[in-house]
Amino acid sequence: MYGQGILRGLRITLMHFFRTYLDDLRYGLRKFSSNENFAQRQGPQARGVFTVQYPDEKLAVPERFRFIPFLIVEDYDHPERPGHDWCTSCGICAKVCPPQCIWIVRETDPQTGRPKPEPEAFFIDIDICMNCGYCAEFCPFDAIKMDHDYEMASYDRTSHHIFDKEKLSKELRYWRTIAPTTAYEEMLARGGWEHSDVIKERKKEARNAQKVPRAERLAAQEEAGTAAANGADEAAAVAEPVAAEGTSEDPEQARREQKRAEMKARLAARRAAKKSN
Amino acid sequence: MSELELRELQDTEFPIPEDLQNTIAITSLSRLYSWSRRSSLWPMLFGLACCAIEMIGTAASRFDFSRFGMEVMRATPRQADLMIVSGTVTKKMIVPIVRLYNQMPEPKYVLAMGACASGGGPFKEGYSVVSGVDKYIPTDVYVPGCPPTPQALLHGLITLQKLIDGQSLARMDDVPWYGVGPSEPAPVPILGPDIIDPRQMELIRQQAERAALGAGKAAERAALGAGKAAERALPDVIVASNTRGLEAPETVGTAATGVAESEAADGEDPEKARRIAKRLEARARLAARRAAKQGGA
Amino acid sequence: MTEVVAEAKGPEREENLNTAEAGYQSLKERFPDAVSDDAREGYSGILVDATHLPEVATAIRDELGYDYLSSATAVDHLGLEGECLEMVYHAYRTSGGPALVFKAQTDRSAAEIPSVTPVWPGADFQEREAWDLFGIQFPGHPNLKRILLWEGFDGHPLRKDWREPYYEEEHKPFDSRWPGGKVFRAEETNLFGKNVQYPDDFDLGQLADVSDEALYSGLGLGVNVEPLANGSSNGLQTDTIVVNMGPHHPSTHGVFRMVTELRGETIHSLEPVMGYLHRNHEKIGERNAWLHNMPFTDRLDYISSMGNNLGYALAVEQLMSRGARYKAPPYRAEVIRVLMAELTRIVNHLWAVGFLLNDLGAFFTPMLYANNTREKILDVFEAAAGSRLMCNYMRFGGVYKDIPERLRSVANLVNDKIRDLDFMQFLGELVRDAIPRAIDELDDLLTENEILRTRCEGVGILPAETAIAYSTAGPLLRASGVAYDVRRAEPYSIYPDLDFAVCTRPNGDIYDRYLIRIDEMRESVKILKQILPLLEQTAGQEIMPGGKPGAYMPRVPVGEAYGRVENPKGELGYYVVSAGDPKGPQNPWRYHIRATSFINLTVLGTLCQGHKVADVVTILGSIDIVLGEVDR
Secondary structure, eight states, X not given: OTTHHHHHHHHHHHHHHHHHHHHHHHHGGGGGTSHHHHHHHHSTTOOSOOOOOTTTSOOOOOTTOOOSEEEEEOOTTOSSSTTOBSOOOOOHHHHHOTTOOEEEEEEXXXXXXXXXXXXXXXXXETTTOOOOOHHHHHOTTSOEEEOXXXXXXXXXXXXXXXXXXXXXXXXXXXXXHHOHHHHHHHHHHHTSSSOHHHHHHHHHHHHHHHHSOHHXXXXXXXXXXXXXXXXXXXXXXXXXXXXXXXXXXXXXXHHHHHHHHHHHHHHHHHHHHHHHO | OOHXXXXXXXXXXXXXXXXXXXXXXXXXXXXXXXXXXXXXXXXXXXXOSHHHHHHHHHHSTTTOGGGGTOOOOBSSGGGOSEEEEESOOBHHHHHHHHHHHHHSOSSOEEEEEHHHHHHOGGGTXXXXXXXXXXXXXXXXXXXXXXXXXXHHHHHHHHHHHHHHHHOOSSOTTSSGGGSSSOOOOOOOOEESSSEEOGGGHHHHHHHHHHHHTTOHHHHHHHHHHHHHHSOOOOOHHHHHHHTSOTTOOTTXXXXXXXXXXXXXXXXXXXXXXXXXXXXXXXXXXXXXXXXXHHHXX | OHHHHHHHHHHHHHHHHHHHHHHHHHHHHHOTTTEEEOOSTXXXXXXXXXXXXXXXXXXXXXTSOOOEEEEEEEEEOTTSTTOEEEEEEEEEOTTOOOOEEEEEEEESTTOBOOOOTTTOGGGHHHHHHHHHHHOOBOTTOTTOOOSXXXXXXXXOTTSTTOOOTTOOOSXXXXXXXXXXXXXXXXXXXXXXXXSOOOOTTOOGGGOOOOTTHHHHHTSOOSOOOHHHHHTOOOSOOOOEEEEEEOSSOTTSSSSOEEEEEEETXXXXXXXXXXXXXXXXXXXXXHHSOTTTHHHHHHTTSTTOHHHHHHHHHHHHHHHHTTSTTOOOOOHHHHHHHHHHHHHHHHHHHHHHHHHHHHHHTOOSHHHHHHHHHHHHHHHHHHHHXXXXXXXXXXXXXXXXXXXXXXSSOTTOOSSSOOOOOBHHHHHHHIXXXXXXXXHHHHHHHHTTOHHHHHHHTTSSOOOHHHHHHTTOOTHHHHTTTOOOOHHHHSOOTTGGGSOOOOOOOSSXXXXXXXXXXXXXXXXHHHHHHHHHXXXXXXXXXXXXXXXXXXXXXXXXXXXXXEEEEEETTEEEEEEEEEOSOTTOOSSOSEEEEEOHHHXXXXXXXXXXTTSBHHHXXXXXXXXXXXXXXXHO
C-alpha cells in the first residue's frame, strides 16, 4: 500500500519522541542532577535525549584530549627547585611541530656565553597551532603536554593569541590532576616524580657513593656542594636531546651525533668542575 | 524563564529584596534590548571547512545550541545576525564572505571559529590562505582550537553573548549601528594576480612604481629578509598583552584597531607608519563628526 | 596466523606482478621508439615519449585492459636528474591487481603533454589541476583552464621555483624557531601586512576582475533575441539562463559552486567550480618533514581522518620498506588500524546518509538521528587519539598509542561531570548493539519511504562503463554494479584475513547509492565483530615495531610510492616521491593526494544533464563530497 513506508518512518520518529519522556519518567528530575545518570545518558545504551547542558554540565574530556600545549614546571612548593622549568630547550618540539608554531630562545650563561639547558623564552602562536600533540609525544623530558582547557574564547587575538612562557607554564601537579594515568605511566618510565635529569643525577650520586669509601665521599660532597650537582645536571640535559635525535635512520649520522653528545657532556663536566673549584 | 536569566537581567542600581529576586527584575531598556537580542542570535548556515563539522555537531542534538536561542540557522545573510566563520578562509572565498557580510543587516556579529579563521592556522604559510578573516571584516570573538570542540564553540558563543550584554543603546560609539545613518560596507576584495584589498590600492600602486623604477621585488624581498634576520625586538603588543586579562575591552568589535596596533609595533617602515597615521587621522575625523552629530541631535 | 595468510597470498601476488611486468614488456615491443623502462633508482614503470602518449594510452586501455585511470599527477624535477616536468599515471584493471605506471616528461620552459582525457575522461580534472599548479599545457583537453585557483593568478605554485608570500625556508624545521626563536607573525614581514605578493610589472590600471568572465564565456549568457528578431517564433520562447549555486549554498556540503545553464528548470549543462577551500596541502606537504604531514592528512577528508592517516602511513611505509632497517607494523597495530578505519567508514556513511536526506528536504531529522550514533563513535576516537575529528592516530610502523583502558579518566575532575566507562566494554556495546540498532533504525525510517523512493529511483543514473571511464570510486562506483574495492582488489593490512563482502547494486541511481551505504555499514559492523576478539587476543602486544616510538624526523629512502586505501568515499591514494638527498631526505619531494571527492566530481556534469534543478542537489548529495578533500 502506498504510504506504508512513510507510516513506518513516522512510527520511528514517534518512538524517539516518546523515548525522551520515558527517560524522564524513569529518572525524574534526577536525570539532570546526579553524575551517574549523566553517565547513563551519555553511555552507549542511552536512548532518548542525550543533550549535554553546557555550561551547567560538561563532558569530561579523556586523558589523551589535545588542545593547546602547556609547559610543565616544578610545583611551586617543591623543596629544591620550585617553579623550575622542566623544559631544557632542546628544541625537539619546535622541530617536530608541523605548522612550526613554537619559538624557543635558549638561555645562555652570561659568564661563559654557552647555552644553558633552560628556555629563556618560549612562545606558541595558538592561531597557528593545529593541536596535533606531536610536541608532547616527542618531548624526551615530559616537559610539554597538551592542555585540557578549551574555554579560551577571547575578544582580541593580536594580544591574546601568542602565549609566552608565563602563560604556558603550569605546575606538574596540574598535569597529575588532569591526566593521572598518563602522568603515572610517565613517572614509571622516568623512575620517579622528579625531572629525569634530577633522577639521573641521584642515581649517579648513589653509584659514586658505592664506589668511594664513606669518609672520602663525605669530604667530596662538602667540597663540590650544589654547584657540581647543577653542572652535571646541565651536562646530562645537553647530552640528552642529541642522543634522542640519534634515532634517525642513518648510522653515520647517529655515530656523529653520539660523538658530539659525548664531547658536550665532557665539556659540561669540565665546566662544572671548574665552577666547583 | 529560569531564575538564572532573571538575575542576569537585573540592573544592580535598583536593589530588590532577596526573596523577590527570583520573580522580579528591574532593568533598563537598553539592557532588556541587548538581552533579548543576544538570546535570539540567528547564525548563518555557512560552513567553510573542518570547523563546520564541529559547528554542525554543536547544532545537533548532543550540544544543541538552540538552548541559547540559536536554533534557526539561516541560509540567507538577510536573516542572520551572526556569521560563524567556521574554517580556513581562502583568497578565493574571502570575496563572497565579504559580500555576505555586507548583506547581513545590522546589528551583526562575526565569530572566528578555530585557528584558521582567527589567524590562518596551520595553513597560514600557504599561498592561497587569508591569514585571519579579521584582515577583511571586523571580528568580535575568536575561538581558538583546531578544531574547537563543540563545547569550546559554545563557550565562544556565550562569550559573544556577554559582549552583546555590554553594549548599550545609550553609547553610540560602542557599535557602529547605534550611530546615525548607515555604516560603511566592508570593501570587497578583488582577485587579481593576487588578492587585492581596495583599502591598499594606493600602497600597491606605489610599490608597482618603485618596482618599475628598478628597485624590484627581489630587492624589496632582500630588504625584508635582512630585517627578519636581524635581531628582532619582540613586538610590544605581545609582551604587554600576555599579562592582560581576558576581558580587555578596548579592542572589542574593532579588529582594525588591533591590526593597527600590531603594525605600529614594528613601524620601521616609513610607508607603513604614514599609512597608519593616515588611518588614525581618518578615524579621529570620523569620531569628531559623530560627536558633532550627537551634539546637534 | 599472519604467516599462514602471507603464504596463501604469495603466489597470487606474484602472478599479478607478472602481469604488470608482461604489460610493460608488450608495450616495449609494440612501441620500441616511444616506450622505455624507468631506470631511476626506486622508481618503477615505463617512460613514454610525450608525442606518442595518446597511442600508448589507448593501447594500455584497449589491449592490456587497464580500464581505470586512478591517478594522473605532475612532478617537478627541478634540480634533479632530467630537470623536467613529469606526468605520472597509475592505471588499474577493475578486475583487480597492481598498477601499470607510465610517465611522460616535458621541458619545463614549454611544458606540453598530449591530453589523455579522450582515452580516460577521468583525467579531465586531474589534468586541469596539473595545468593550474604546474603550468603544463594539455593539447586535446576539452576545457583546459584553472581549477583550484582563479583565472589571472600569477604563476603556477607547485613548481619548485615558485615561492609564496610567506616563504621562509625551503624545508622544515625552520632555523628561526630554535635556539634563537624570537617570535614574529608572518604578516609582519610582508609589506602589505597580508599574505599577498604582486608581480613587478603589475599595473593596477589594467586590472579587471576576469576570474568569473572566463567561467561564463562558454555558456550562452544573456537573453537570446535572435529568434524574436527573425520573427520565426512559434509559440512561447524560453531563454537559457545561468544560475549559480554556491559557493555559499546550504546544500553544497561546503564551499562548492556549480554554474548551471538552465532551459526552463532543466539542466542543460553544469560546471563544477572549486578551489574555494584550496589550502595548499601539497605545497605545504613538500615543505614539511615526512611525519609533519600526518596531522595535515586529517584535514583532507575531515569526516574520516583515520582513513586518511592510514593511507599516508601505508604510502610512506612502502618507501621505508626499501630501507635496510625497516620493520613492518606489528599485528596488533594492524588490528587497531582496521578497527579505526571501519569505525570511520560507519561515521562517514552515517553522515552521508543524513545529509543526503537533508538535501532531499527531510530537514535534519534523519541527520540528527544519524549524528547521535556518530557522536558515540567520536567518543571512541577522542579517548584513543585525543581528538574527535583530527585524530592523527597512525604512525609509520604502527599507531600512536594503544587503545586506552577507560573511556574517561576516573580522576579527571577538572571538568565536573564524569563518565567513566571501560573502553572495550563501550566499544563492544557499540559494535554489537548500538551501531547495528542505529543502522536498522535508519533503514526502517528511510528505505521504504515512498517520497524518498520517488525522488531517488531512476534519478542520476550512472552506467557502469561511464563510472569506470570517469574514474569514480567507492560507493559511487559500486552502486553502478562494479565490484571494485581496494580492500579486495589490492589488499592491505589484515583485510585478507577478514570475512566481508564487496557490496554492489545494479542500477546506479541515487537510491542505489543510498542503499549501498547502508549495506557497507552492515559489512563494516561484520568486520568490527571479527576485530573485537582479535583485539582481546592481542591485548598487551606491541603497537610499534620493537615497542619503541618511531623517529621524529625519519629519513625515507629515495624513490616513489603510491599507497592507496579504500576510504569511505572511495579510493584515496597518496603519491609520494622521496628525492634529492642520497642518504634519504627528511622531506618529501612530491606529496600528491589522489582525492576521491575531487575525481568523483568529474562525472557530476554528465550526471546532472537533463535533470531538474532540485535533483542536482540530491545527485551531489549522493556523490558525498567533502570540500577539504576536493580542494585540498
